[in-house]
Amino acid sequence: xxxxxxxxxxLLRHETKTLIGPAIxxxxxxxxxxxxxxxxxxxxxxxRVAGKWNFLGLGNYKEILSDxxxxxxxxxxxxxxxxxxIVEVVAGVSLAIFFGQxxxxxxxxxxxxxxxxxxxxxxxxxxxxxLLNPQWGLFNWFIGxxxxxxxxxxxxxxxxxxxxxxxxxxxxxxxxxxxVVFARYQALPTDVFESARVDGASPLKIxxxxxxxxxxxxxxxxxxxxxxxxxxxxxxxxxxxFGGPGxxxxxxxxxxxENGFVYYRYGFSSALSxxxxxxxxxxxxxxxxxxxxxxxx
Amino acid sequence: MPILTRIFKRSISYLTLIIIALVGIxxxxxxxxxxxxxxxxxxxxxxxxxxxxxxxxxxxxxxLFDRSYISSTVNTLTITSVVVIISLIIGTPAAYAxxxxxxxxxxRISSTILSLRFMPPVAVAIPxxxxxxxxxxxxxxxxxxxxxxxxxxxxxxxxxIGFFDEIPTEIDEAAEIDGASKWRTLMQVLIPLVRPGIVxxxxxxxxxxxxxxxxxxxxxxSESLKTVPIADAGLISAQRPIDxxxxxTVGVVTLIPLLIGSMAIQKHIxxxxxxxxxx
Numbered sequence: 308x309x310x311x312x313x314x315x316x317x318l319l320r321h322e323t324k325t326l327i328g329p330a331i332x333x334x335x336x337x338x339x340x341x342x343x344x345x346x347x348x349x350x351x352x353x354x355r356v357a358g359k360w361n362f363l364g365l366g367n368y369k370e371i372l373s374d375x376x377x378x379x380x381x382x383x384x385x386x387x388x389x390x391x392x393i394v395e396v397v398a399g400v401s402l403a404i405f406f407g408q409x410x411x412x413x414x415x416x417x418x419x420x421x422x423x424x425x426x427x428x429x430x431x432x433x434x435x436x437x438l439l440n441p442q443w444g445l446f447n448w449f450i451g452x453x454x455x456x457x458x459x460x461x462x463x464x465x466x467x468x469x470x471x472x473x474x475x476x477x478x479x480x481x482x483x484x485x486x487v488v489f490a491r492y493q494a495l496p497t498d499v500f501e502s503a504r505v506d507g508a509s510p511l512k513i514x515x516x517x518x519x520x521x522x523x524x525x526x527x528x529x530x531x532x533x534x535x536x537x538x539x540x541x542x543x544x545x546x547x548x549f550g551g552p553g554x555x556x557x558x559x560x561x562x563x564x565e566n567g568f569v570y571y572r573y574g575f576s577s578a579l580s581x582x583x584x585x586x587x588x589x590x591x592x593x594x595x596x597x598x599x600x601x602x603x604x
Numbered sequence: 605m606p607i608l609t610r611i612f613k614r615s616i617s618y619l620t621l622i623i624i625a626l627v628g629i630x631x632x633x634x635x636x637x638x639x640x641x642x643x644x645x646x647x648x649x650x651x652x653x654x655x656x657x658x659x660x661x662x663x664x665x666x667x668l669f670d671r672s673y674i675s676s677t678v679n680t681l682t683i684t685s686v687v688v689i690i691s692l693i694i695g696t697p698a699a700y701a702x703x704x705x706x707x708x709x710x711x712r713i714s715s716t717i718l719s720l721r722f723m724p725p726v727a728v729a730i731p732x733x734x735x736x737x738x739x740x741x742x743x744x745x746x747x748x749x750x751x752x753x754x755x756x757x758x759x760x761x762x763x764x765i766g767f768f769d770e771i772p773t774e775i776d777e778a779a780e781i782d783g784a785s786k787w788r789t790l791m792q793v794l795i796p797l798v799r800p801g802i803v804x805x806x807x808x809x810x811x812x813x814x815x816x817x818x819x820x821x822x823x824x825x826s827e828s829l830k831t832v833p834i835a836d837a838g839l840i841s842a843q844r845p846i847d848x849x850x851x852x853t854v855g856v857v858t859l860i861p862l863l864i865g866s867m868a869i870q871k872h873i874x875x876x877x878x879x880x881x882x883x
Contacts, residue, residue: 322786323705330698330757331713337732337754338720344731402624410617416625421873423628425866427815429836430855434631437638437848443647445634478631486873539724541818545841563726568821573730580727591719 342584349578355571367578376554376562377579383469384558388537391476396530398477399484403492403522404514406485421486423479432546435475436462465555468548472556475547476537484529491525492518528597535590539583559583632859638852639663646848663853671839671850673832673857679745680831681861684813686749688806691756696802699764700790704776714765721758725818733822747823748831752816756809763808767801768794804872807865814862832858 349367351360371377402420406413423431438446439461447458461471499521503513541560544550550557550565557565559579567576637651640660645651668674701707702714732751733742741747771794779789795802817837824830830838836858840851866873 323701323707326697326701326705326786326790327707327713329694330717330761333694334717334720334754334757337735337750338723338728338757341728341731341735342723344735345727348730348734405617405620405624408617410621413621416621416628418867418870419625419628421870422632422863422866425811425815425862426632427833427836427855427858427862429817429833429840430635430858431631433840433851433855434635437852438631438634443649445650448649478627482628535722539722539726541724541726542815545817545837549841560724560726563724564729564818567726567730576726577730580724583724584727587722587724588719591722594722595715 345577345584346581348574349581351574353571353573360574363574367575368582370575371578371582376557377559379554380557380559380562383554383556384538384560386469387473387476387540387558388534391473391480391537392530392534394473394477395481395484395533396526398481399529400488400519400522400526402481402485403489404518406489407492407518417489420482422482424482426479428479428542429546431475431479432543432548435471435478435547439471462548463552465552468552468555472544472547476540476543479543480533480537483533484526487529487532488522488525491522495521524597528594531590531594531597535587535594538590539587635852635855635859638848639856641849641852643847643849663849664857666850667853667857671835671854672827673835673854675828676830676832676835677857677861679829680814680833683745683748683752683831684810687752687756687813688809690749690753691760691809692802692806694753695757695760695805696764696795696798697787697790699761700768700794701786702761703765703768704773705786714762717758717761721762725755725816729819729822732819736823742823743825743829745829748820748829751819751823752813755816755819756812759808759812760805763805764798764801767798767804771797800872804869807869811862811865814858814865 350362350364352363352366353360406417438444441447441460441463446461450458459467461467495518499517500513503517508516539560540558541564544556544558544561545564548556550561560583563576563579563583566572566579637653638646640655640663641648641651642656642659702710702717707713728751736742736744736747736750739747739750741750775793775797776789779793784792813831813833815833817831817833820831820834821837824834827835836854840846840854
């Protein structure tokens with residue numbers, strides 16, 4: 308009896324390994340290893356002419372700390388993530404409550420709303436560069452209709468470019484917050500709202516004292532999730548502004564890309580991106596606390 | 605009077621709904637419209653809504669054939685199918701094990717896998733290029749497939765864990781009582797049940813590939829090997845001036861497969877987007 312159960316548990320252990328082993332080995336080789344490799348590279352400098360790697364120790368990191376563009380990229384990234392996130396959360400939650408009315412046709416509009424976030428970011432950039440074109444873009448024509456003449460040159464005036472980038476990010480990603488919060492909102496038991504209504508609570512009070520507290524954990528989760536993603540955004544910057552004009556929209560991610568891909572400064576680029584890895588890991592650790600417990604049954 | 609207020613409130617609500625729909629769809633529709641224009645007509649404000657089919661044919665012919673988007677699209681579809689199939693073959697058993705089996709540290713393994721989804725891609729682009737060079741597959745489809753599977757796996761596993769979790773455990777317990785092994789339970793009992801999840805995970809992996817160009821630009825040099833997003837990044841980036849009608853057409857050609865894919869999974873998109881982490 309004992310023998311049988313022993314051999315059985317051995318088999319089970321073996322099965323587990325064959326089920327999950329390939330994924331772990333693959334991710335170890337092609338996901339975790341590159342991350343460690345990148346840490347290694349960050350201590351070197353790539354001499355493109357000689358094709359050699361020179362050891363610098365902490366040299367790249369020291370250079371980064373005294374690099375003006377790095378600090379401006381920190382500010383640009385922080386403003387972008389912060390402002391976009393606040394607007395996306397407010398707008399996304401409002402949308403979720405609005406769609407809670409279940410108007411006719413709202414299902415169809417929801418399907419439209421979901422579209423922006425799956426679109427190719429270079430094409431999203433192109434789309435908005437067309438809309439915001441100073442000569443013929445339809446956006447300026449439209450705001451001209453409601454009385455705003457002489458609008459700024461959205462994508463060329465360094466005073467405005469970061470705000471334009473944030474605006475497009477909001478257009479593309481508010482739906483994400485909406486989708487997550489709305490899913491939670493729909494899963495709430497309806498009797499709570501019913502009884503509040505019967506007790507004569509006003510719609511605003513219901514939102515303030517019942518809806519918002521009940522969806523708050525979904526809101527926090529969606530916000531952290533989006534925050535980390537927005538922090539590592541590179542592609543929209545590439546598609547919309549290419550980091551410019553000047554350094555006005557150079558985010559950390561873009562700065563790292565530029566050093567690696569354009570200037571072949573592999574070590575410097577890796578050191579920059581490693582600072583991002585550490586920040587993203589901190590963000591993820593916070594996120595982990597907010598992931599809803601999976602197995603409910 | 606109350607009836608009037610109600611009608612008024614309703615109209616405001618519907619007006620808001622229409623505005624929301626327009627804000628969402630307008631930029632995309634504008635891109636479609638620009639792709640039907642002659643180069644000299646781009647400057648018309650507002651653009652005319654009349655569509656000349658001869659111009660449409662000309663624009664799309666230029667993009668699909670002269671700029672070889674047909675072959676880029678075929679190339680992307682090939683790479684996408686290979687990546688999706690490999691990711692599902694590796695990812696499905698792993699998701700099953702993480703959802704069902706009592707593995708030591710299973711929570712930790714799951715969260716480590718999810719954490720990889722949040723790593724900044726710039727951090728791995730250079731090591732991936734160097735590794736692919738080392739394996740002699742840089743500037744080669746295999747050199748794209750290998751990292752793309754690595755990028756897709758965390759997403760696929762997390763989406764599928766969510767779907768496995770929804771199947772009552774009684775079902776596999778019944779199979780086990782009948783003496784089926786874990787592998788057999790997975791293959792014969794559970795996979796048919798999580799099929800919608802497999803479709804969703806596959807489409808999200810595909811959407812990722814149709815949007816990825818950072819690692820792609822590092823790994824691929826030859827025009828003929830570029831996927832659609834990598835070709836886009838070279839052709840219509842903020843850096844490079846291009847005729848707007850052609851650029852818009854490139855945009856439309858890029859978006860159409862994505863739009864079709866998203867329509868196919870409308871129902872499950874929430875689960876996919878949050879990588880199965882929200883229920």
